[in-house]
Amino acid sequence: xxxxxxxGVERWxxxxxxxxxxxxxxxxxxxxxxxxxxxxxxxxxxxLFIYVILAVMWNVLAGYGGLVSVGQQAFFGLGAYVAxxxxxxxxxxxxxxxxxxxxxxxxxxxxxxxxxxxxGGEFAIGMxxxxxxxxxxxxxxxxxxxxxxxxxxxxxxxxxxARRADTYWAALAAMAFLLALVFLMLRGRLxxxxxxxxxxxxxxxxxxxxxxxxxxxxxxxxxxxxxxxGALWLATAITFQPHAYFSVQxxxxxxxxTLVGGLGxxxxxxxxxxxxxxxxxxxxxxxxWYLVGLGAAALGFALFAPRGVWGAFAARFSPRLLPLGYHxxxxxxLVPALGKKGEEQA
Amino acid sequence: xxxxxxxxxxxxxxxxxxxxxxSLSFLFGVMRIINLAHGSFIVVAAFLLFVLADRFGLPPWxxxxxxxxxxxxxxxxxxxxxxxxxxKGGLLVPLLSTFGLAIVIDNLLFEGFGADTxxxxxxxxxxxxxxxxxxxxVTIGQLDxxxxxxxxxxxGGLQLFLAQTxxxxxxxxxxxxxxxVGLIGIxxxxxxxxATAIAIALAAIAGAFLGLRATFNPYSGGMQLLFAFEAVVxxxxxSLWGTLIGGIVLGVAQTxxxxxxxxxxxxxxxxxxxxxLIARLYLPPLAERLRRRGRKAVAA
Amino acid sequence: xxxxxxxGLEARHGLLxxxxxxxxxxxxxxxLALVGANGAGKTTLLxxxxxxxxxxxxxxxxxxxxxxxLPAHRRVPLGIALVPEGRQLFTGMTVEENLLVAAxxxxxxxxxxxxxxxxxxxxxxxxxxxxxxxxxGQQQATAIARALMTNPRLLLLDEVSLGLSPVAVDxxxxxxxxxxxxxxxxxxxxxxxxxxxxxxxxxxCLLEGRVTYAGAARETTRERVMEAYFGMTGGR
Numbered sequence: 001x002x003x004x005x006x007x008g009v010e011r012w013x014x015x016x017x018x019x020x021x022x023x024x025x026x027x028x029x030x031x032x033x034x035x036x037x038x039x040x041x042x043x044x045x046x047x048l049f050i051y052v053i054l055a056v057m058w059n060v061l062a063g064y065g066g067l068v069s070v071g072q073q074a075f076f077g078l079g080a081y082v083a084x085x086x087x088x089x090x091x092x093x094x095x096x097x098x099x100x101x102x103x104x105x106x107x108x109x110x111x112x113x114x115x116x117x118x119x120g121g122e123f124a125i126g127m128x129x130x131x132x133x134x135x136x137x138x139x140x141x142x143x144x145x146x147x148x149x150x151x152x153x154x155x156x157x158x159x160x161x162a163r164r165a166d167t168y169w170a171a172l173a174a175m176a177f178l179l180a181l182v183f184l185m186l187r188g189r190l191x192x193x194x195x196x197x198x199x200x201x202x203x204x205x206x207x208x209x210x211x212x213x214x215x216x217x218x219x220x221x222x223x224x225x226x227x228x229x230g231a232l233w234l235a236t237a238i239t240f241q242p243h244a245y246f247s248v249q250x251x252x253x254x255x256x257x258t259l260v261g262g263l264g265x266x267x268x269x270x271x272x273x274x275x276x277x278x279x280x281x282x283x284x285x286x287x288x289w290y291l292v293g294l295g296a297a298a299l300g301f302a303l304f305a306p307r308g309v310w311g312a313f314a315a316r317f318s319p320r321l322l323p324l325g326y327h328x329x330x331x332x333x334l335v336p337a338l339g340k341k342g343e344e345q346a
Numbered sequence: 347x348x349x350x351x352x353x354x355x356x357x358x359x360x361x362x363x364x365x366x367x368x369s370l371s372f373l374f375g376v377m378r379i380i381n382l383a384h385g386s387f388i389v390v391a392a393f394l395l396f397v398l399a400d401r402f403g404l405p406p407w408x409x410x411x412x413x414x415x416x417x418x419x420x421x422x423x424x425x426x427x428x429x430x431x432x433x434k435g436g437l438l439v440p441l442l443s444t445f446g447l448a449i450v451i452d453n454l455l456f457e458g459f460g461a462d463t464x465x466x467x468x469x470x471x472x473x474x475x476x477x478x479x480x481x482x483x484v485t486i487g488q489l490d491x492x493x494x495x496x497x498x499x500x501x502g503g504l505q506l507f508l509a510q511t512x513x514x515x516x517x518x519x520x521x522x523x524x525x526x527v528g529l530i531g532i533x534x535x536x537x538x539x540x541a542t543a544i545a546i547a548l549a550a551i552a553g554a555f556l557g558l559r560a561t562f563n564p565y566s567g568g569m570q571l572l573f574a575f576e577a578v579v580x581x582x583x584x585s586l587w588g589t590l591i592g593g594i595v596l597g598v599a600q601t602x603x604x605x606x607x608x609x610x611x612x613x614x615x616x617x618x619x620x621x622x623l624i625a626r627l628y629l630p631p632l633a634e635r636l637r638r639r640g641r642k643a644v645a646a
Numbered sequence: 647x648x649x650x651x652x653x654g655l656e657a658r659h660g661l662l663x664x665x666x667x668x669x670x671x672x673x674x675x676x677x678l679a680l681v682g683a684n685g686a687g688k689t690t691l692l693x694x695x696x697x698x699x700x701x702x703x704x705x706x707x708x709x710x711x712x713x714x715x716l717p718a719h720r721r722v723p724l725g726i727a728l729v730p731e732g733r734q735l736f737t738g739m740t741v742e743e744n745l746l747v748a749a750x751x752x753x754x755x756x757x758x759x760x761x762x763x764x765x766x767x768x769x770x771x772x773x774x775x776x777x778x779x780x781x782x783g784q785q786q787a788t789a790i791a792r793a794l795m796t797n798p799r800l801l802l803l804d805e806v807s808l809g810l811s812p813v814a815v816d817x818x819x820x821x822x823x824x825x826x827x828x829x830x831x832x833x834x835x836x837x838x839x840x841x842x843x844x845x846x847x848x849x850x851c852l853l854e855g856r857v858t859y860a861g862a863a864r865e866t867t868r869e870r871v872m873e874a875y876f877g878m879t880g881g882r
Contacts, residue, residue, distance in 0.1 A: 062438065066437070066438065068438050068441045068442060070382065070441075070445055113627075114620065114623050114624055114627055115623075117623075117627055118623070120380075120437050120438070120441065121374070121379070121380030121382075121440075121441055122380070122579065122583075124380065124382065124441050124445075125380065125382070125571065125572065125575045126575075126579075126623070128568070128571075128572060129572055129575070129576065129616050129619055129620065130620070132572065132612065132616055133613065133616040133617060133620065136609065136612055136613045136616070137613065139609070140609060248568060252445070252449050255442060255445060255446070259442060259446075263438075288453045288456050288457045289453075289457065291449060291453040292449075292450050292453045292454055292457070294449065295446045295447070295448070295449025295450035295452075295453065296446065296450050297446075298442065298443075298445065298446030298449065299428070299443050299446030299447050299450060300446075302432070302435070302439050302442035302443040302446060303428065303431045303432065303435070303439070303443050304431075306435055306436075306439060512746075512750070515739070515743055515746055515747045516747060518736070518738070518739060518743075518747075519736045519739065519747045522736045522737070522738055522739070523734060523736060525698075526730065526734045526736075527719070527747075528697065528698060528717060528718035528719040528722075529696060529698060529718055529722070529727065529728050529730060529734075529793075530722060530727070530747065530748035530751055530752075530792060530793070530795075530796060531719050531722030531723060531748065531751030531752055531796055532719055532747070532751065533717075533719045533720075534719075
């Protein structure tokens with residue numbers, strides 16, 4: 001804390017401390033899920049955790065990096081594919097999921113090297129091309145047998161209940177880890193750099209922010225995260241049919257969750273994933289109209305509420321539930337309107 | 347000779363790509379927006395033509411007389427309801443909104459027409475497969491020749507329109523300096539409306555050829571967007587004739603890819619596109635030259 | 647009945663009040679020189695009159711109509727044209743196209759491609775050249791010619807000699823003099839006070855968005871304007 005006179009800067013508000021403690025308690029409680037919930041609920045919650053990962057990772061890319069990609073299904077699909085491959089090579093299943101994410105993160109490095117040079121819209125569709133190419137190349141693998149696909153046979157070694165619980169824990173742990181990682185990233189120097197880039201990358205470069213290097217970190221993290229989600233999805237679904245994993249629909253889900261929740265906020269994508277989960281649970285069976293609704297919601301939020309549900313909520317109530325950003329603490333008597341400026345971020 | 351024939355077929359395919367790409371490139375040149383729903387509009391036009399042919403027996407050539415104005419009107423609506431607001435929202439919003447729109451359109455088409463694959467070829471009878479045989483291995487489809495001709499007419503017409511007409515000049519002026527044109531009496535919003543209407547009307551023509559030379563279903567839009575985008579990037583963004591070159595290069599890469607391996611068609615196309623990107627990255631002088639050419643072409 | 651009346655006009659850049667309560671009236675055929683230091687609000691005032699900048703308060707009347715709420719492109723047909731600071735040509739288009747794009751968008755009148763080229767003969771040899779390839783003086787001539795193509799009743803000229811060589815400025819003012827002699831109504835922003843006093847019939851000085859001096863050019867001394875320029879006398 002550095003202050004001049006009564007003017008100070010704070011991150012941890014008492015409310016934030018309570019909220020973080022509560023969030024940790026919820027995560028801790030969820031760890032007992034398989035013991036408490038029915039098989040069906042356990043499976044659905046595993047899916048929810050994966051949605052949260054997808055939303056948070058897409059938000060890291062677009063909300064913080066300013067990079068809209070419509071090709072993140074590339075990494076989702078590759079994550080599942082590499083997991084299948086590693087498992088077939090004899091690596092035990094759950095470590096293979098994690099390893100797959102790391103391998104895909106490594107693959108993302110050269111991909112980003114090329115794609116990050118593209119400007120906005122070119123990057124967006126360029127990534128879709130990457131996803132299509134990845135899909136086609138995976139189809140060539142004899143193990144995958146084209147669109148016939150394959151499955152994660154090694155999972156058969158586990159009993160149904162054990163498999164369900166292990167996958168649940170894996171998804172929960174992955175989600176918690178990635179949330180913590182993004183949280184710490186935003187609090188650190190990278191977070192400040194990201195914010196500068198998001199606001200104006202030319203200006204950010206001029207004050208010494210290494211724009212390309214920062215975007216590279218974001219790109220690789222988002223890729224590895226999406227890959228982990230893909231590998232976890234494989235663990236819930238067992239079968240690997242390439243077109244189901246390399247579908248642009250995954251990106252549509254990511255965009256829906258992030259936009260509706262709140263692009264560029266930490267809490268927004270989590271909220272968006274929960275909303276998506278509820279909507280899917282309620283309407284998922286009605287197929288096409290459900291997808292029309294998702295697209296329309298993304299369109300509507302992009303046009304009329306680009307800060308999403310959380311953004312609108314935060315703008316009105318400034319809940320400061322998380323110790324992110326800095327809040328200027330003004331001595332009593334100073335213009336209150338100025339005080340609000342401090343929390344514009346996140 | 348078989349090889350020559352492959353290249354020839356690639357050129358014709360490239361002409362089709364130029365047709366689907368020119369409006370994407372045009373709209374980007376005017377408004378700096380990449381319309382992610384571009385392919386979906388092409389498919390909408392194809393379905394409209396399909397309905398006219400299937401229900402009312404109207405051949406696609408005549409159908410276009412109805413469909414082009416309808417699509418132009420849709421383009422105007424697109425501008426007023428979506429793009430205008432998106433433009434004010436910064437760099438990300440146009441991408442997000444048009445992507446959302448593409449999902450809406452694709453799934454509405456699916457709701458209306460189901461998953462069946464359609465074609466407009468039956469509506470033009472023998473022309474769909476009639477061809478001239480130049481030698482044992484080299485044939486030219488008559489429809490292909492029409493597509494090449496159409497591409498040249500459309501690109502040339504667009505060029506002429508932008509250079510010679512009052513609206514064309516207003517569009518170019520607005521593309522260059524949207525904040526200034528008001529001072530000489532041009533309503534930039536109306537110009538954007540016209541430009542989007544023209545772009546979507548061109549997408550209708552592309553939709554006709556999509557249906558005539560191949561099959562389509564409600565989800566074909568994504569691929570059309572990708573092919574159009576690849577042609578535009580290879581040819582240099584904003585350059586109309588570059589789009590034709592880019593389309594042809596892409597088409598030739600795909601047909602040669604298919605010639606080498608049965609799965610090679612798409613892989614070669616996407617791979618070639620990425621190779622072009624990488625080449626630009628590591629051959630910066632070349633990239634600079636291409637970019638300069640691209641800029642000039644937007645202006646000219 | 648003045649051609650242009652500005653009453654209590656206010657215009658902002660965000661929180662900054664660039665124009666604060668300006669009143670002006672301009673008769674047909676008058677030339678008004680708008681002077682003042684950098685940041686005094688001259689450009690914002692011109693842009694607000696042209697409709698390129700929104701008025702936050704006050705009223706702009708043109709030929710008895712209230713045009714305060716009209717966007718710029720709808721003021722052009724009424725007869726208002728602004729030659730913006732920095733010329734702002736369509737640099738990728740030729741001189742001819744720059745003129746053509748403005749043709750027929752204002753009012754009918756004496757300015758056509760032919761008469762405009764008569765007024766700016768230096769443009770004839772450059773007619774088919776890209777505007778971006780012209781010299782500064784030629785670009786400025788093109789910018790004024792482009793505005794004239796709309797046949798304005800009121801021409802607003804913002805810093806037309808900015809960044810030009812003395813020779814180019816002289817040449818430009820030769821053309822402007824014939825224009826002004828022809829009875830045009832003009833508001834011009836000009837840094838060169840001597841030149842402003844020579845060509846204008848009236849002078850208005852702005853300081854921090856307010857009018858600090860207004861008077862007939864004939865009765866205005868350099869010293870009097872300098873005082874108003876730097877705020878050495880308050881109000882008027």
